[in-house]
Amino acid sequence: MRQILPAPMLALSLALVAQPALAAPAPKTTATPAQPATAKLADLVRAVDIPYERFQLANGLTVLVHTDRKAPIIGVTTYYRIGSKHEPRGKTGFAHLYEHLFFGGSENVPNFDIPLEGAGSTATNGSTWYDRTNYVETVPKGALDLALFLESDRMGHLLGAVTQDKLDKQRGVVQNEKRQGDNQPYGLTRYAQTDGLFPVGHPYRHQTIGSMADLDAASLGDVRAWFKEHYGPNNAVLVLSGDIDAATARPLMEKYFGDIPAGPAVKPVVAGPVTLKALVRQTITDNVATTRLVRLWSGPGLNHKDTAALQVGMSVLGGLASSRLDNALVRGKQVAVSVSAELESYEQVSVLEISMDVKPGVSRAVAEAALDAEIAKYLASGPNADEVKRAATREVSGQIGALEVVGGFGGKGATLAEGLLYSGDPAAYKRDLAAIASVTPAQAKAALNTWLKRPVLAIATVPGKRTMSGDQLGGWGDEAQRPAPKPDAKAPVPPVPQSPPRSAPPVAPVGELAFAAVEHATLSNGIPVSLARRSAVPKVVINLAFDAGIAADSLNTAGTQGLMLSMLKEGTTSRDATQVLEEEERLGASLESAAGMDTTAVTLSALSANLAPSLALMADVVLHPAFAPSEVERVKQQRLARLAQTLANPQGIAIRAINPVLFGKDHPYGLPADGLGDAASLKALNPQDLRAAHAQWLRPDLARITVVGDIAMGDLLPQLERAFGQWAKPASPKPVKAVSAAAPTPNPRIILIDRPGSPQSVIVAGRVLPLSGRDGGQEALDLANEVLGQGLLSRLNADIREDKGWSYGVQSVVRQPLGARSLLVVAPVQTDRTGDAIKAIITDMKALPAAKPVTEEELQRVTDGNIRGLPNRFETNAQVLGAIAANERFGRPDDYYTKLPALYRSIDAKLLNEKAAQFLQPEGLTYVVVGDRAKVEAQVKELGLPVEVR
Structure with a gap:
């Protein structure tokens, strides 16, 4: 997979929603609530239907077409019957390595991502697993020809573009992907699991990532042969799903794929479960x-x-x-x-x-x-x-x-x-x-x-101290007896016959964005309600958000919001925890609560047929949590264990460290972004503290309800009124968080946190920007950051991952809370390149715009690409809900997203350069580096910044 950062890192760029706190609970009762009437399971199964048409080209390519007209987008999904189970001894990791090479350009297209992102594609990615390799992109309807041209060019016209230089670079990226996985807590356990379950030679034994030795041994001739043997159209399934039909699809498939010759059939693999002889x-x-x-x-x-x-x-x-x-x-x-x-x-x-x-x-x-x-x-x-x-x-x-x-x-x-x-x-x-x-x-x-x-x-x-090394794991299993051969640098590489050149088709214009219509109402107690009705699936998502978040802990004890929210489903005044969870499962519902930096929210995802009882459960959980002392103590121990696990994770350590460094301990944003507090603060919390926080922050005059899904406002409002309309606001004034407080004067330095034995260093650099989240006109800054460090094609990622091969992914994020925004750069890099990576980050940031202003290609990619990609951003109920909630949070009008294309069209390269020069420079950055001090300290001391070791 080409995801550039693991989930903990990506969380830095997300504004998480949080769960609600409430008034004092009602007296404890012992009655078990009546079981709600629920939809029949057989009816739910019948609701799952994906009609399709099927045809096959003469070369064996199988095509499936599913028509879904809800949005002018089409998913292009290609599966090849080739995965790690097909790899022979000495070639572990080849299928996954080739997945990476598949994105490196073809004989007619230097880089697949540039035209796809410029055309508005989202979810442009690939992955490899035991049984298959797949490639996915979802494109605007007008870009289907381009997507099919690109997929056909890499299926039939790739080999001439697979060079030794590309192989070496992608080998480095894959090896850093392996190091990144190995560097996590329990990261080596996965090797022991398959090694223990299956004997040497079993197709499911070795890891898909492969072994370092086999990756090192991969020659250009090897990978070209691998392609010829496995990536023929007769070994592929291509699905077109969305605003398309088979009558339209067939001539397009013939046009772009019909002349690709069939390849050899992938040989069947003999494999099955294995019974161990003994424990x-x-x-x-x-x-x-x-x-x-x-x-x-x-x-x-x-x-x-x-x-x-x-x-x-x-x-x-x-x-x-x-x-x-x-x-x-x-x-x-x-x-x-x-x-x-x-x-x-x-x-x-x-x-x-x-x-x-x-x-x-x-x-x-x-x-x-x-x-x-x-x-x-x-x-x-x-x-x-x-x-x-x-x-x-x-x-x-x-x-x-x-x-x-x-x-x-x-x-x-x-x-x-x-x-x-x-x-x-x-x-x-x-x-x-x-x-x-x-x-x-x-x-x-x-x-x-x-x-x-x-x-x-x-x-x-x-x-304990790690005694295993991922560098020696992941392969066939008999490397000690049969080491991987060294690649022969002198081995001749057969020439690749060049096919006639092909030209990419243009992208058709994209129509005006049809964002969901938003209706507004107010409950009798003043809670505002927003609804976007969407009937694509029989589900409803309800978000109950409060003006609280992790920043609210600045008025309480660090970790309060998170622990309080964790208790909501751990029993109410009429249900114990097991009853709450069983009813949630019985209804096919999902109740989640979370705290972002500014917002606490409880979110319900429910089947439309079960909305009434699901909403009743949500109301009970939000309004009447029990905070039983024994349950509080148990959940507190769980969060302490989670904190300890986070502090064993290099990404978790770096993320926790950066906010206090940037904002100081007295600022509401100076708390660790995971909301866990620290061991002392968690241990100090008791049920009375949680009840007080619940009453302080989960109150109707801090609340807002946003709903998206298969329901009309006339049906929704009475149900919301029954659930939350009688909830009275307390007499006490609303609490106020000092999110506009000034941040401390920047103190640029390198904070080195020692984690002995780490195969990678995690770098997180940041500084506070002189902007608040509610300041208008920040779209140009966000686009400039896309050029610098947001996404696979950004300059930081292109340099440090794609060109140098030092990382699995580098990213810059301009966070947007309600208060001060901040710039972060996140880079997990191989240990021996820690200092060099920081130098490269500084050089790349300084170059934009001084030495390398925004190019026309970059401008087109981030403006036209975002315009064309807008329909993709609102495909699901949750995505629409997030957009509406963001508009409400930042005071934007309901038609913000329909006007966004015109705003993007008005932004030119000059404005992006100005924003980069003003806000995206390396001056004032403080760096947190989590890695092996013995191997890293000398590198970072060469950078000329003060080094503080923790």
Whole structure:
């Protein structure tokens, strides 16, 4: 995959929503609430439908077309039947390496991303897994010809552009992707899992990322041969989903793909589950804060008769929030801070995994005994009917939600492609959902006993000094006896015959953006309500937002908002935690709460048919949390464990450090961005503190409700009125956060945080900007930042990742809270290039615009690309809700996004250069570097800035 930063890093650029706090709870009652009437599971399954048409070209390329006219966009989803399971000894990692090379340009197109992003494509990405490699982009309707031209050019006209230089650069990127994964807590456990489950030579044994030795040994001749053997049209499935039909699609497919010759068929792989001869135990010491116990078995492939029953059974055991393991080990015996159980299915095998993070202070022996006893107890009893139904409802509700997306990795195009590729039927999802909906408790019990009573692989990852190295892991498994051969630099590379040149088609003009109409109303207690009605899927999303957020902790104790929000689903005055979670699952609903920097919100995603009871549950959770002392203490211990885990993660360490450095401890924005507070502040919090914070911040005069989905305002308002209209505001004045307070004078320096043994350094640099989030006219600054560091084509990423190969991805972010904005640059880089990477960041920032002003190509990419890509940004209910909430937060009109194209068209390169010169320069940056001090300190001391070691 080409995602440039892991989720913790990307979170820096997101304005997270948060959960609500409320008035004092009502007296405790013991009555169990009546069970709400819910939609029938069979009716929900019937609602999942992706009609398609199918045809095949003479060269064997299979094409599926799904028509969805809700927006003028089309998902282009291409699957190749080639994954890591097809790799022979000595070539591990080749499929994934070639996925990266596939984006490096063809014989007729120097770079695929530039024209695609300029055309407004989103979700332009690729990924590799055991069974396949896929490529996805979602484009405006007028850019379909361009997308098909590009996909056909790399399918049929790529080899001449695969050079030694490109191979070397992408090899470096992939190796840094491997280092980045290895550098995480528990990052080496994944190698032990497949190594332990499968023997040497089993196709599912080695990791998709491969081994460093095999990646080093990959020659230009090798990768060219790999392409010829595997990437023919007869080994591909291409899905067009969206504003398209088969009659339109067929001539386009013939035009662009018809002349590509078929290649050799990919040979079938023989693989299946493996039963261990006896129990296998392994202990791994790693830089982790909490012992993790894992139980693993290999299981059947996704087309096996037991797969649906296993999926449901594992969900009941440890997938549901109200799972057996959660109730027994987290809420019950309290020997764990988190548990999970899942079935991860592949085409020919699966992995059944049960995981438990041991509560600090609990002995490993006690935890293991408790875990194994619960597994044995569950196998003896099996799930009950209500558990099975809740697990099935959750699965079906999730698939209904996926119907909103036409392309991408999890949308309708991918669903059809995977059904055909793995099961021979694009509509295999119907069979799978029907099978899940029909699973009985007896079937689940029988399947679980068949597969989980075999010998288990038991792995414990315990805190300590890391003794394994990812550089030696991920390969075939017999490298000690048969090391990878060194590439022969003198080996001749067969010439590639050049095909006639092809020219890219133009992009048709994009019509005016049709943003959802927004209706407004007010509840009787003054809470404003905004609704955008959308009927693409039978779901509704409701966001109840409060003017609070992490910044509210500046008036309380650090970590208060996060802990208070974590308690909302842990029991109300009429339901205990298990009842809350079971009802949520029974309804197929999802209740989430979170705190961003300025906003706290509770968000409900519900099936339209179950909205009334789902909204009643939401109201109970928001208005009447119990804050029971025993539950508060348990959840507090979980958050302390989460804090410890964050402090073992290099990204988490860097992210936590930057806000206090930039804003100081007395500013509302000077708190760590994860909202966890610190160990002392968390330990100090008690139920009374949480009740007080709930009453202080979750109040109707700080609230706003935003709704998007399949409901009319006339039907919505009475339900909202019943749920929240009688909620009276308190007599106390509204609290005020001092977000406009001045930040401290910048103190540029390098703060080096020692993390011995790290294969990468994580660099986070930042400074406060003289702007607030509500200042108007900042679109040009955001576009200038896209040129500098936002996205794969940005200058920072193009230099440090694509050209130098020192990183898996570099990003700059201009954060937009309500108060002062700040500039961040985030760069995980290989350890031996830490100092050089900081030099490159400084050089690239100074060059914009002094030495290298914004080019016409960059201007077109960030202006036209954003204009054409606007329909993609509002494909789902959640995306529309986020846009409406942002307009409300920043005081923008409802038609802001419809007017945005005209605003972008008015921005020229001169204005982008001015914004870059004013706000995106390296002067005043403070750098936080998390890495191995012994290897990094000398590098950073050469940079001429003061170095502070922590």
